[in-house]
Amino acid sequence: MGCGTSKVLPEPTKDVQLDLVKKVEPFSSTKNDVCKHFITEVEHVGPFKAGFPAASQYAHPSPSAPTSGHTEPPSEPPRRARVAKYRAKFDPRVTAKYDIKALIGRGSFSRVVRVEHRATHQPYAIKMIETKYREGREVCESELRVLRRVRHANIIQLVEVFETQERVYMVMELATGGELFDRIIAKGSFTERDATRVLQMVLDGVRYLHALGITHRDLKPENLLYYHPGTDSKIIITDFGLASARKKGDDCLMKTTCGTPEYIAPEVLVRKPYTNSVDMWALGVIAYILLSGTMPFEDDNRTRLYRQILRGKYSYLGEVDLVLKEFGVVGF
Template identity: 40%
Template sequence: MPSLLAQIKGALALDANASNTTRAHHAPAAGELASVQDIYEKMEKIGEGHFAEVYRVVHRETGQSYALKTIKKKRIPKGKEKVVKREIDILSRVAGHPNIVGLLPEDSFFETDRSYHLVMTLCTGGELFDVIVQRGYLAESEAALIIHQVTEALKYLHSIGIVHRDIKPDNLLIKDKDAPKMQVMVTDFGLSRTLDYEGQILLTACGTPGYLAPEVLSNLGHNTPADMWSLGCVTYVLLSGNMPFFAETTGGIFEKILKGEYEFDPECWDEVSANAKDFVRKLLTLDPDERMTAEEALRHPWLEYYFPSDPNIEPEADGPVAALSAE
């Protein structure tokens, strides 16, 4: 059977006006095409955008709940069809990763003349941003738990040539608010790009102002290190409750980013470990070639303290193995 990605690429290449049938992956029987309604029961609406709606659905055989994103083709702005297909392609590539909201490994993509239907992991715990608003800042063990998971996700994305380009707390979802240990999921690949070759430079500036890397702003081109800068900003926010680059205007924020001008205010950072500060410094490094990669970040002493790469080393007793919820 062709891979999920190959099947999706084939479906997207078909003329949408050629047939009224619904195309699905992993059809229930040879030669039989299933519709999304055959496999899933649609429940309540849980989200809505300009040209997409998101529902909770229940798998009819297993009873498991998932998120169904339905994209109405007629609502896609003219000229944006390529962007939508690119996002679907990326979602198929990341299917099944424990810290990325992508398509399910099977029964996940359906297309009709009018719509694309994408079945993905359901996250019920809300955005990490809301946790920060409620809590102000997190203990180091809690922040390390989150950053370790996001870094694992970035390591995987970068290994398959995907640059996210909008890493921020709003795009980090909590899978289950009632779970004993927080599971964080990277989402929203609307600005993401797949590199055509190793070392390719992207030139289109995009992202969220406070989390943009300096090379994005300077228009010199960017690549995977831009995601690592954003990760440094997220780490700073989790540990202090503040943005590393703050000014009254967007222009002022950009000026500070381009200079790498931030500080560890003693009022917020006095009790934060030297390793945590060093982790932030090595991500908020102006030169992208000198910035830590995802692999290097996972081996940094701060994350190694809580998540030893050597399986024979026991995690710290007060580390994030203890319960951590979104409450």
């Protein structure tokens, strides 16, 4: 659901059968691009390591983003114009109850804004999804199926929903601490203690989801938010657009090929029926990233990337290993 420039997908070699992962985008009447409906990396301008996917647009502002109480002399008029533009798109029922403050994210067919409840002055995030597009309806329905069922400290909470013929407005709690992705970029890598704390919170949330028959299917650092900017903040799992929600205790296998390439489990790539264990594979990738600051499977060429995943081909160098390597000490 990100936005950015898509890269051209490589042609699969004749001896390897690879699946392409669909990206949900609104219909466009522009010239045909056979690759535009497939998930690809998103271009990102910033100091992150090559191969990291771009940060997502979910319901939170950057920790350094200005609050409504701060003045922004140079950029205030353009920002006000943008806010006014998106406020005009909102249903009157929404604007009667919530004051639209700022646009804080966007996707192919969605926008996320920071709002304030007019009566209580409590801040929230509203995700506005264009449901006139089939893909938008599918993602919206998937998210609502999950969010209406869950209540857990480590999962984003749905507050209320407004629906119109062409749009759905999902009012959610506002996480202000930024993405786990951003903290990895800032820190380079986590200590084992810090990584364990993060993974424990994510695992608590995933265990809860799996007990309800819900598989996230797109776990990655961009979809894990800090509730507030402090170091003691809890982690919140977000973005259930690709989630599979089944009845509690239903062990039916899933077949849909979906996810973010670097985090996809091998069984999904080869189109084998799979279980909620694909979330655990993604958590393994996240654990690797937390401890090393790099991706276990990384290649600009999609065919080679998928081969790495299918072969389980990766290596890990911890902090001590990197120091030894720098001094030419090998074999430990």
